[in-house]
Amino acid sequence: MSASKPKIADDLAESERIILESVDRFLDRHVRPHVMRLEHGDIYPEEIVERMKELGLFGAIIPTEYGGLGLSATTYAKIIERISSVWMSISGIINSHLIMAHIVAKMGTEEQRREFLPRFATGELRGGLALTEPDCGTDLQAIRTTAVRNGDHYVVNGTKTWISNGIKGSCFALLVKTDPSAQPRHKGMSMFLAVKGEGFSVSRKLEKLGYKGIDSAELVFNDYRIPASRLIGGVEGHGMACAISGLELGRINVAARGVGIAQAALDEAVRYSQQRKTFGKPICEHQAIAMKLADMATRTAASRLLVRQAAEAFDRGERCDYEAGMAKLFATETAVENSLEAMRIHGGYGYSKEFPVERLYRDAPLLVIGEGTNEIQRIVIAKRLIERNRI
Numbered sequence: 001m002s003a004s005k006p007k008i009a010d011d012l013a014e015s016e017r018i019i020l021e022s023v024d025r026f027l028d029r030h031v032r033p034h035v036m037r038l039e040h041g042d043i044y045p046e047e048i049v050e051r052m053k054e055l056g057l058f059g060a061i062i063p064t065e066y067g068g069l070g071l072s073a074t075t076y077a078k079i080i081e082r083i084s085s086v087w088m089s090i091s092g093i094i095n096s097h098l099i100m101a102h103i104v105a106k107m108g109t110e111e112q113r114r115e116f117l118p119r120f121a122t123g124e125l126r127g128g129l130a131l132t133e134p135d136c137g138t139d140l141q142a143i144r145t146t147a148v149r150n151g152d153h154y155v156v157n158g159t160k161t162w163i164s165n166g167i168k169g170s171c172f173a174l175l176v177k178t179d180p181s182a183q184p185r186h187k188g189m190s191m192f193l194a195v196k197g198e199g200f201s202v203s204r205k206l207e208k209l210g211y212k213g214i215d216s217a218e219l220v221f222n223d224y225r226i227p228a229s230r231l232i233g234g235v236e237g238h239g240m241a242c243a244i245s246g247l248e249l250g251r252i253n254v255a256a257r258g259v260g261i262a263q264a265a266l267d268e269a270v271r272y273s274q275q276r277k278t279f280g281k282p283i284c285e286h287q288a289i290a291m292k293l294a295d296m297a298t299r300t301a302a303s304r305l306l307v308r309q310a311a312e313a314f315d316r317g318e319r320c321d322y323e324a325g326m327a328k329l330f331a332t333e334t335a336v337e338n339s340l341e342a343m344r345i346h347g348g349y350g351y352s353k354e355f356p357v358e359r360l361y362r363d364a365p366l367l368v369i370g371e372g373t374n375e376i377q378r379i380v381i382a383k384r385l386i387e388r389n390r391i
Contacts, residue, residue, distance in 0.1 A: 016075050023079050026055055027086045035087045039359055042212040044168060048090055052123070057094050059121025061249075062101050066117035073249065073311040077256040081304070084260025085267075088363045089213040091260075095253045096128025096164040099246040100173040103129075104193065107242045109234045116171070116193060127169035129250070130160040130194070130219060131243060138376055140175065140243060141185040145221060147176040147192065149228070154178070154192065156199070156224040166217025167202050171195045174221075175243055178236045189239030191232045199224030210362030244321075250371040251324040252314060255307045258331030258367050262300040265335070265342035265360050269293060272346055289345060296338045303331035322384035329377040332367035339364040 030051050038045050052058065061076050062068025071079075076098075083091045101120045104112055119125040136142040145158025156176060163172065174194040182188025194200060203218045232242055270293060273284035283289045306327040313320035339360040343350035350357040368374045 016078070019069075019071070019075065020078060020082065022055060023082050026051060027082060031083075031086050031090065035356075035359075036353075039087065039089070039212045040353060044215060045090060045093075045213055049093060049123075049168075052090070052094065056121070058097060058123035058126060059101075060094065061098055062117050062121045063105060066105070066113060067121040068101075068117065069121075073252055073314040074308065077252055077307050077311045080253050080256035081260040081263070081307075084257040085264040086260075087213075088257055088261060089211055091253070091257055092164050092211065092214045093126075095250065097126050097169070099129050099250050099253075100127055100171070100193075102249050103173050103191070103232060103242045103246045106245055107191075107233050107238065108193075111229070112193065112232065112234075120171075125171045125195070126165060127171040128163060128165040128173070129243075129246060130163050130172040130174045132160060132162045134159060134161050134218075138373060140240065141189070143175060143177060143189070145174075145176045146180060147178050147190065147226070149178070150225075152228050153225045154228060154231070156192070156194070156221040156226055158221050159203075160219040160221075162206060163217055163219050164214060166219055167205060167215035169215075172219070173232070173242070173246065175239050178239075182237075186240035187237050189243075190236045191239040191242040192226050193230040193232060194221075194224070194226055195230075197224070209365070210359065211366050247371060248314060248320055248324050251321075251328040251377075252307065252310050254367055254371045255303070255310065255324070255327035255331040258328070258333075258335040258364075259300065259303045259307055261335035261360050261364050261367070262296070262303060262331065262338040265338035265357065266293070266296045266300050268355070268357055268360070269296060269338075269342040269345045272349070276347075283345070292341050292345060296341055299330075299334040299337065303327070303334045306330050321380055322388070325372075325377040325380045325384070328371065329374050329381065332364070332374060335360075335364040335367055 031048055056069050059068030060071050064070040080091050101117060104116055131140055133143050133145065147154040147156045172194050174192045176190055176192065177188050178190040179188030199222050201220050203220045206216045206218065208216060273289055273293065274282050276283045284293065310320055310323035310327040313323045342357045343361050346355060346357050349355050352358065
């Protein structure tokens with residue numbers, strides 16, 4: 001048995017290498033040449049999405065038995081890092097979608113898996129996670145969207161906001177209250193697979209500082225009827241558990257995005273600091289700049305290791321809100337710090353739209369807010385730290 005383990009590990013490593021090389025080629029040929037135009041025009045990348053379908057990225061972590069690639073979270077995080085180092089926006093097109101798929105794979109009924117996962121894997125059905133509301137973000141138990149049972153359907157009313165893929169997507173993991181009076185509140189929460197149809201509309205596209213190209217939207221449900229068979233897990237009251245399960249993967253993804261942004265900022269700074277000269281030598285040879293580069297490189301490497309630790313815990317099937325929280329906190333703060341330092345190293349050129357640094361600077365702040373603010377991550381980390389070290 002022991003002799004076979006190195007062979008299995010070698011096979012997995014080779015498989016991962018092939019996948020990552022395919023992603024790199026895709027980014028170099030089909031994304032990098034078009035980023036500036038799509039980003040500055042806030043244009044949805046239709047052709048890139050079709051290429052992503054062909055690569056199987058919409059089924060990246062969906063089990064192979066349902067038509068997906070069956071990748072580990074560890075490999076998936078490496079893919080997201082690579083994508084985000086080129087253009088973070090397209091990582092969001094698959095991330096929200098795959099959180100929904102993960103929830104179905106883990107919490108759904110077998111009938112729901114068979115009906116939806118193969119269509120998610122091909123990108124035929126694409127979408128995301130519908131949690132946030134106009135008056136509710138971090139405190140998910142305060143949502144107001146309701147679903148009331150009516151025969152073999154539920155009738156949904158309410159509004160969701162800041163929903164990624166809201167316009168172009170067609171199916172969403174929708175968090176609702178099925179029992180608004182339940183105490184504790186989470187026991188009255190459920191999650192449905194909501195496919196667009198009558199009573200389900202997009203009220204508006206939300207304009208953003210960064211994260212351009214991807215559609216962030218407000219969704220409105222007005223007497224929207226949804227079959228009871230689309231209640232994830234088939235039982236009411238499990239909505240918060242579904243959301244938490246999805247957010248663990250989401251936080252690993254956002255942390256990986258942070259590493260991608262941080263690495264891109266570092267790469268741009270290293271390149272420019274060797275080209276730009278002041279006082280007769282490249283600015284990388286000035287101690288002030290050299291120290292910035294050293295700190296940027298160290299933060300990036302540490303962030304990458306934290307993401308790997310969280311992804312490996314996820315792959316082992318362990319509860320990993322502690323590891324994912326640390327990775328998300330540190331990697332996203334690193335993205336913000338590195339993007340600012342890269343801008344300062346570039347000087348006036350860092351403020352110009354002709355260079356990618358200004359885009360990195362605009363994209364990075366989203367990461368410290370999305371998938372649970374970094375303030376919340378600190379609370380989660382501290383709580384789990386005490387739980388693991390009771391005296």
